[in-house]
Amino acid sequence: MSEVEILEGRQTEARADAPAVSTETRQAGPGPMADPQPKGTPIAISARDVSAWYGPKLAVSGISMEIAANAVTALIGPSGCGKSTYIRCFNRMHEFAPNARVGGQIFLEGDNIYAPKVDPARVRQRIGMVFQKPNPFPTMSIAENVAAGLRFQGIRSRSEIADRVESALKQAALWDEVKDDLKKPGMALSGGQQQRLCIARTIAVEPEVVLMDEPCSALDPVATLKVEDLMRELAERYTIVIVTHNMQQAARVSDYTAFLLMGDDGAGHLVEYGATQDLFTHPQDKRTEDYITGRFG
């Protein structure tokens, strides 16, 4: 029985009454594929059998993954393999699409983020997201952009906001470039700077996890390199999940890599998940090997 068939057999929606499991450390759970982290690695996100639909169309088919804390996990795969949709389930953004539906369970530090009484806005304060195209708020200055999330949380103290804006901009390696222009509009920055501004805005609210949905695909190579360096630094404080169509990027920045592929049912399946070095040097699956050697995709 191939992996695809096994995965297809698990498309049923998980029961909502499943017992909450502590995911502080990795559980040696059963599954078609062992998770790549060594035993005892702290786990930030534990996704169980997650499927996602757009109306009647299945886009992600029962993918389970343990995401290691304070590490960079990359999702790679050709266009249409559901990798973006999958991480949009992690911060409950998927449900904004019309008639979108999510099945399965996702635990953040042991909390089921799809439990009935959970407020999605609270989940998104703990799991931030950086998008494909830099999207600073056009009506706001650089400082206001970074402060936006703090203001949304109701923080009023000017000195606290100023401190956290500075700290976030420093963490995003943007402070030196903008410290004299904090009142200028965020849109006045270059594309790469805008993307780092968006990263600063995301980490200003001090999330536990930062999701990055192809964060460099709209940037030039120099800006890309800066954002990649930044990811490595941020991984010391945050858990980072990055979707990328660029395999070299995944190889450069990530600790763990997952390879997704569209199955015959038109939905994304997890083909292989491993430590980045292993996956790129000794792929276990023929399809992974074909993809990373450039035979398709």
Add this chain to the structure above:
Amino acid sequence: MSAAMTGQSMLARTEGLYRRRKLVNRLMMAAMALAVLIAIVPLFLILFYLLKEGLPGLTWSFLTQDPTRPGLDGGGVRSAIVGSGIMVGLALLMGVPVAIGTGVFLSEYGQNRIGSVLRFLIEVMAGVPSITVGLFIYALIVARQHHFSGFAGACALAILLIPIVARITEEMLLLVPRSLREASYALGAPRWLTVLKIVMPTALPGIITGVMLALSRIAGEAAPLLFTSLGNQFNTTDINTPMDALPRRIYVYATGPYDYWHSQAWAMSLLLVAIILVISLSVRALFGSRVTVRQ
């Protein structure tokens, strides 16, 4: 040899086609330039006539004195200027919040069946003749209070304004890129905060343009005021008494028998156009250029 000849004849054929295409292109261009000319000529004619006929009448006493008794030369139109200002201002105060609220509802919660029904109703409302709105307010307010009033006039103008501003607000909000809403949601902002702090400010220049459009429309309306605010010889700021308005007085003076009425009607028309122009331009200068959404 034969290949060369074919090539030559091909060239000759395409040369003919090419000339024809260039000719058609020039003809179409000329036709459209003519259309543009015809479209904007009236504007310049209007401005020219307004300045020629109206400018001499725009004197200090014209602006600061109330109308004289009919047939008596002199006097001004202060009561109409003040009345128009008060009624249009009041109409904006009453109508704009309702209209913007409607627009926000349509764009944020109206992408469904209820929304389409509401949208249709608002379109119908925008199509109701302004004199009918005046009649409706007459029946609703004037007939019950047994007197005409500036307040009734303002209500009629507000009803005219609401569908215009509501539709433009909705359209402007829908123009705000989805990526900005997503950025806001991703920061943990609930929907209402996203609309209030991100979507509305981004759309603000467009919404203000819509309000300006509505303002120029209602400031020039005479019909809905005929049996609501009625008109007043004397200057008043009391909205419970009949009030004068520039378009209404233009109508009366322009159709009246006296020469000085005619020249004052011209002067009022010029004044009305000038006021609207100045308000629009200054508001646009204040808010319009503040934000440019770069796509």
